[in-house]
Amino acid sequence: MIKVTIDGRDIEVKEETTILNAARELGIKIPTLCYSEFLEPYAVCRICLCEVVRGKRSRLVTACNYPLRDASVSILTNSARVRNLRKLNLELLLAQAPAAKIVQDLAAEYGVTKTRFPIKNPDEKCILCGLCVQVCENLVGAGAIGFSSRGSKREVSTPWGVEPETCILCGACAHFCPTGHIVMTEEADERILHSELTLGPNAAISIPFRQAIPNVPRIDVEHCIHFKTGGCELCSKVCPKDCIDYQMKDEIEDIDVGAIVVATGFQDFDPTPLKQYGYGKYANVLSSIEFEQMNNAASPTGGAIVLENGEEPRSVAILHCIGSRDENNHKYCSRVCCMYALKFAHLIKEKTTAEVYQLYIDMRAFGKGYEEFYHRLLEEGVNVIRGKGAEIAPIGGKFGEEGLLVRCEDTLISKFREIPVDMVVLCTALEARDDSADLARKLNISKGADGWFIEAHPKLAPVSTTTDGVFLAGVCQGPKDIPDAVAQGTAAAGQAMKLMTVGELFLDAAYAAITDEICSGCRICNGLCPYNAISFLEDKKVSEVNAAMCKACGTCAAACPSGAITARHFTDDQIYAQIEAIFA
């Protein structure tokens, strides 16, 4: 530790601390343009120049990278000499990049309002601070941008001015650019809308969803810059507890269990392909889950229902059956939408003064108390229109900034209607998860054409599956609302408990057996068994079935040329007898 004096105030700092950091500890502000705490000081803007006084000698150094090494120095961060240099520097920058707001502001702070030097380009914003290049090269590790030419012709560009292959579109350069010279542009009308409202992560490191357990951030390896280029590691630099571990890997653990309850739920139908609804195109067309998220008190809007521009909507349309009850998408009814749509209407009425329009095919208020809720909503003045929303069009602006027009046919009055609204909520279908087929195969359970898992019997075994010990709970078996899902989950848990309390498993009596005397030892059956339950006994020269491994499919019995294999409970004799009985 050494003691130095900054602007007359003493401070003790570790050796090699830069003047900038020491000054910051004292709360002394030294202006910077090219400095970032996440990067090695580049020291090119020279705005942070300070005087280092040692005895009678004074020397000018850049505060951002000058390391304090001995105690006898005193530092002047704002002496007349320093201020004069900064003024001239800012005046030069005002001539070079007159449109850079950060320069204008800083210059104004120093009383420089105009420059005495000729201005090259009044729209120029780039001050060539090099942050973008540094970030791309040293932090991101992509090296996609750099400087070209030299001297006063120096500029930030990509190699040969073409789109570089090494660019990973991370946007870090734009993020670090202090003047707004680098901006990320949107391609082909597509915009990231209400990105703050997504349930999932919108940064490469985040807590996966609100109230997640454990409530800790995790890295999205697919989008993390570090895993693309090996660079960045910003999160570990800011973490005060050194918690970030890039070595951590997904681990696959084997757990022995006696029963499995499948409760994998659903995924949201993506309404983007339904171009008529303009989802992803118009800023104020939201999916139901996004709207739900906005209503959450912990949402970025604090639970307020607002348009993208932050204003309160004057009218909202809620469109039912987006993707469900639809010949082109899902034929089934998603069951929950009618009721949550009514809840939405209620929330909008409660929080705003907006008109609410419900566009439905059939109002399915089937549960206990549901019909009553529907009637209450009607009394609250919600407009219900029987007719599916046909199209959403912008009233003004490319992205419907000035309002949206909902087109539909009101079947109760047999009229085609156009309703101007500010916001549209799409009640998207519940659909089976994309990976349901994989899971079905893994667990040896069946799934229907819609992807929902099939129970062993719709009435008699509603939570069991065709595989012993595997049970179903919730929407993975079919759309259902929370009460139904809870009921089914409780039942599945009960079924699983039943297995466990017994403590031992009873094997099916049906399995294949080989009669030694008949078996010729041809070994055809050996390769057929999908469970490798059949082995060949070298000493006896016959095959043998391991009864515990056999699942009784009977394929071996069907193939045995000498009829030596008996598929118990489905023996040849039994089947022949059945055939005889049928056709006798």
Next chain:
Amino acid sequence: MDFEPKILGLLCNWCSYTGADLAGTARMKYPPNVYTVRVMCSGRVDPGFILDAMRAGADGVLVCGCHPGDCHYVEGNYKCLRRIPLTKKLLEGFGIDPRRLRLEWVSASEGGRFKEVVTEFTEQIRALGPLKLNDWAFAEQPLEVHEAA
């Protein structure tokens, strides 16, 4: 009196039999001509069952299993898929129209499909008429034929 075909249905326990069950619980209507025998897997279907059924008086045999890739026993239906065409050739050898034997995939959720398959196959057999076996083929020693095959 009209010809009412008698058809043997060999259904796998996990998909097709459940599918047939679903057709029932869903109150679907389909011809009563298919007489169902449950096997654990379509892979259990021994060609002997088919030949024996035809000897015993079946006008057609319908074998149903899980869709490829969905077999409860991983790959039993693939084995069936290879055995049925061979059996059809055998039937031809006996002078039996191979169209009287059919393999269909019906999953547990496809009650409707089971109904369609049965209806359509019954109509096909009805059109083919009753199965008449040559005396030389089956009259004396029916089981020996099976063993020779």
Next chain:
Amino acid sequence: MPYRANMMVCAGTGCVSNHSLELKQALEEEIQKRGLTDEVQVVPTGCNGFCGAGPIVVVQPDGIFYQLLKVKDIPYLVEEHLLKGRPVPRLMYVPPEEKTPIPKMNDIGFFKGQMLVALRNRGMIDPENIDDYIARDGYRSLAKVLTTMTPDEVIGVIKASGLRGRGGGGFPTGIKWESCKKAEGDIKYVICNADEGDPGAFMDRSIIEGDPHSVLEGMAIGAYAIGVSQGYIYVRIEYPLAIQRFRIALKQARDYGLLGDNIFGTGFSFDVDIRRGAGAFVCGESTALMASVEGRPGEPRAKYIHTVEHGLWNRPTCLNNVETWATVPVIILRGVEWFTSIGTGDVSQNPWGGSKGTKVFSLAGKINNTGLVEVPMGITLREMIYDVGGGIPKGRKFKAVQTGGPSGGFLPTELLDLQVDYEQLTEAGSMMGSGGMVVMDEDNCMVDMAKYFLTFTQDESCGKCTPCREGTLQMLEILKRICEGKGVPEDIQLLEDLSHFVIDASLCALGGSAPNPVLTSLRYFRDEYITHIRDKKCPAHICRDLNVYTIDPELCLVKGHGCGVCRRQCPDSAIVGEKNQVHNIDQELCKKCGVCLDVCKFDAVKVA
């Protein structure tokens, strides 16, 4: 069999471009024709230094100096000098304003005042032959160091000698070596900075082209002292001959076991690689040079951590200039006492206390003897310009001399008795630099000269830091403005402010010294600026926009009889007048090109 005579043909770049290689061939052919092959040897040498007199042949051992030779002179020369033993006076050097030729090289003023240390082998050896170098005590120092001295002793000698960096900075070499030796790190490097970028300067190139082994030997000695096994030579690609000579020298030294593993069986291993730079001026700056060697853009970095600790690839690196390396073996061989006897100041206590040894300068500009000279430190500018340089041509008046390359300052007549050493030059507002010396006479406009040199440094600025990039640009704009007659009185103050700002705030020495010409011209020739701005006049008539051309009617009519040449030559038809009548210039139309002035044979056109 020893040769009776050696014809030392200069094969430096200057003479080569003046066809000295054809001369050499002609000489060899002629010698063969005359049957002198066994008696006379033709030796191509490195740069002789007196480039203004090239192509040069020196006949040794007599030291007869022949200049400005042409191929057609060769038969006569061979016949007269070699066959008949009569040196040829008409091919000898004649000092300006005199008539008697000087036959011997060492009697010529240009050579007389010189003291050759770094250039000790110039003109004496074939640079492509290591045996020549060895014959003149080459690699003796290395042997001495490796077999009889510890690394610390070597550093002690260099420190005591007071040798300071010849690249311009003047940092004591011994201290640099010592810090690099002390720096932590297993792998360290030495680098030879041969990125000579000053326009008109060619000291380094001459040393490499004339005596590459002296550089290699110096590097090997430094490597031994510091504890380095790998060295790099950074040469700009515009020096192809230097690169080629280095390649040959490297190969020969390796073949002789003077580079490589286990040199002289002492267990010391050292090798050198060549790195070629693309020729950016800023790459002469140590950090930019190292960035370039590493393969990154040649831009300097902020260095409060010295390159001797974190240099090339972040490892301790000792970088010295060609001339510094070439001087090292001489110091080792001849000792501290001899070296410190030359130069100024006292370095026995403080290595910064004086400037010792010799320094190579390239003389250029308005001077009779242009070329390369090596003189002892402490020589006055007057000796340098008038004795070694032979004075100003055409008897014109000396106005200023710029030392230290494009970012050196201008020193006026009053400072002619200034001693040339690091401290005194810096005090006067200039610098030692790499040893450029450009002489200006009364025909030079100092504003224009400042603009000229700033144009160079501004163009060569890498643009990394704001002061150098934007500051020099705006300074240049102001100078252009002044030269165009659009200057305002405030410009002088603004120029001074900007100059101090660029010097104080720039990242590296390029910006830190680029305003020197402006500052010194403002300091010593401020009245010229005032004349430009207030009177809109250029006293030297260099700044064309400020000139006014007129025709003296009397001279035009009486002497020229209204010849009309100027009227016909004027591209803007600004001159009117009938034949045999007085001509006049229409000032509205005149674009001030100056053609009339050049074509008038009767000096009737006047410029003011």
